[in-house]
Amino acid sequence: MSQMLILAAEQENPLIPPIPELVIGLLAFVIVFGFLAKKLLPNINKVLEERREAIEGGIEKAEAAQTEAQSVLEQYKAQLAEARHEAARLRQEAQEQGAALIAEMRAEGQRQREEIVAAGHTQIEADRKAAASALRQDVGKLATDLAGKLVGESLEDHARQSRVIDRFLDELEEKAEAAR
Amino acid sequence: MSADPTQVLAFETDCHIFSGCGFPAPGLHSFLFKPLWGDGDSNLYFNKTMLLALLGSIIIVGFFWAAFRKPKVVPGKLQMVAETGYDFIRRGVVYETIGKREGEKYVPLVVSLFFFVWMMNLWSIIPVAQFPVTAIISYPLVLAVIVYVLWISLTFKRHGFVGFFKNVTGYDKSLGAVLPLAMTIEFFSNLLVRPFTHAVRLFANMFAGHTLLLLFTIASWYLLNGIGIAYAGVSFIMTIVMTAFELFIQALQAYVFVLLTCTYIQGALAEHH
Numbered sequence: 001m002s003q004m005l006i007l008a009a010e011q012e013n014p015l016i017p018p019i020p021e022l023v024i025g026l027l028a029f030v031i032v033f034g035f036l037a038k039k040l041l042p043n044i045n046k047v048l049e050e051r052r053e054a055i056e057g058g059i060e061k062a063e064a065a066q067t068e069a070q071s072v073l074e075q076y077k078a079q080l081a082e083a084r085h086e087a088a089r090l091r092q093e094a095q096e097q098g099a100a101l102i103a104e105m106r107a108e109g110q111r112q113r114e115e116i117v118a119a120g121h122t123q124i125e126a127d128r129k130a131a132a133s134a135l136r137q138d139v140g141k142l143a144t145d146l147a148g149k150l151v152g153e154s155l156e157d158h159a160r161q162s163r164v165i166d167r168f169l170d171e172l173e174e175k176a177e178a179a180r
Numbered sequence: 181m182s183a184d185p186t187q188v189l190a191f192e193t194d195c196h197i198f199s200g201c202g203f204p205a206p207g208l209h210s211f212l213f214k215p216l217w218g219d220g221d222s223n224l225y226f227n228k229t230m231l232l233a234l235l236g237s238i239i240i241v242g243f244f245w246a247a248f249r250k251p252k253v254v255p256g257k258l259q260m261v262a263e264t265g266y267d268f269i270r271r272g273v274v275y276e277t278i279g280k281r282e283g284e285k286y287v288p289l290v291v292s293l294f295f296f297v298w299m300m301n302l303w304s305i306i307p308v309a310q311f312p313v314t315a316i317i318s319y320p321l322v323l324a325v326i327v328y329v330l331w332i333s334l335t336f337k338r339h340g341f342v343g344f345f346k347n348v349t350g351y352d353k354s355l356g357a358v359l360p361l362a363m364t365i366e367f368f369s370n371l372l373v374r375p376f377t378h379a380v381r382l383f384a385n386m387f388a389g390h391t392l393l394l395l396f397t398i399a400s401w402y403l404l405n406g407i408g409i410a411y412a413g414v415s416f417i418m419t420i421v422m423t424a425f426e427l428f429i430q431a432l433q434a435y436v437f438v439l440l441t442c443t444y445i446q447g448a449l450a451e452h453h
Contacts, residue, residue: 028296
């Protein structure tokens with residue numbers, strides 16, 4: 001053990017700072033502070049800021065992409081909905097048109113049928129009338145002829161004037177009517 | 181015991197138990213160093229702690245130089261480690277206590293203080309050096325005085341003369357009759373005792389830590405004779421345990437030192453209520 005140091009220790013109070021150590025301590029700290037404060041920390045701060053910006057830029061880009069994707073999706077959905085709506089509208093229209101067409105055709109058919117039926121009726125009536133008048137004439141003539149032959153003289157002129165035949169025929173018709 | 185002034189180790193290598201040699205207990209003399217250069221009696225000398233202090237500065241600057249000289253946006257391993265340390269002090273200490281807006285200005289000082297103190301503490305367990313530079317009161321005192329001067333000037337700048345007085349004495353009308361007593365205590369505690377406690381807290385921790393390490397280390401060697409070998413083993417295990425503990429204390433004390441620094445700065449900047 002160093003006697004000198006022990007003697008020195010007895011005199012020294014560890015709380016009394018030796019001056020040279022103060023100076024060197026200050027110097028050592030100033031070296032560290034100088035390098036860190038003036039050069040190295042500003043360096044790293046700049047880079048940290050750049051990194052923060054890069055990360056934020058990336059986030060912003062991602063956000064922009066997401067927004068765009070969202071808007072495209074919405075647009076697409078809107079288009080799809082519009083197309084569906086359009087299709088529904090077209091189907092509805094087609095149905096309506098079809099129904100109208102069918103109704104129209106049905107009405108037309110009905111009309112034509114009625115026309116045909118009416119025409120038929122008219123024709124039948126006309127034919128019947130023609131037949132009736134022809135028959136009446138023929139029957140009258142035949143009857144007169146027959147009667148003339150039976151009587152032996154021509155009753156034609158007389159019959160026409162006396163209207164016998166008509167009366168006969170009317171009676172005949174009445175009988176037929178009653179028999180029916 | 182020889183009076184060898186050139187002795188390098190903290191104890192004599194041929195001194196063991198049962199060999200008529202007393203236990204060379206560590207003491208104040210363990211914290212005195214023969215000058216490597218110059219004369220110990222004058223104030224012109226250079227010793228081990230100064231060498232370690234300057235070497236420590238160079239190591240810190242070298243480390244951060246390697247890490248931050250050409251920093252990259254995508255960091256390498258070394259830059260990442262340095263950034264983690266830097267960020268820990270910046271966010272974990274400065275922003276937490278002073279706040280981001282006002283604290284930004286003091287980040288370089290606090291970061292420098294932390295790594296400086298930590299490095300000086302670390303010397304305690306670095307082989308061959310094995311002495312915490314901060315166990316010499318001068319080193320913590322210089323740092324405490326820097327903080328003290330900054331605190332005083334900031335308080336003056338922020339609050340003016342009357343404001344300074346109110347800030348330092350913790351002037352608070354609501355205290356009523358106790359006010360004079362409270363002001364006296366606060367005045368002493370803030371203005372006179374603060375730099376002392378700030379420095380001594382660090383100094384005493386490292387001083388005690390080094391003494392403990394010395395005690396177990398010396399004992400391990402001293403007991404290495406006869407039956408003492410068994411006890412030497414226990415002492416050696418304690419040396420290892422205490423070394424690990426010191427590793428923790430060194431970082432903790434550096435953290436406490438800068439945390440107090442930030443608290444003082446925050447107190448100077450805060451509006452007094």
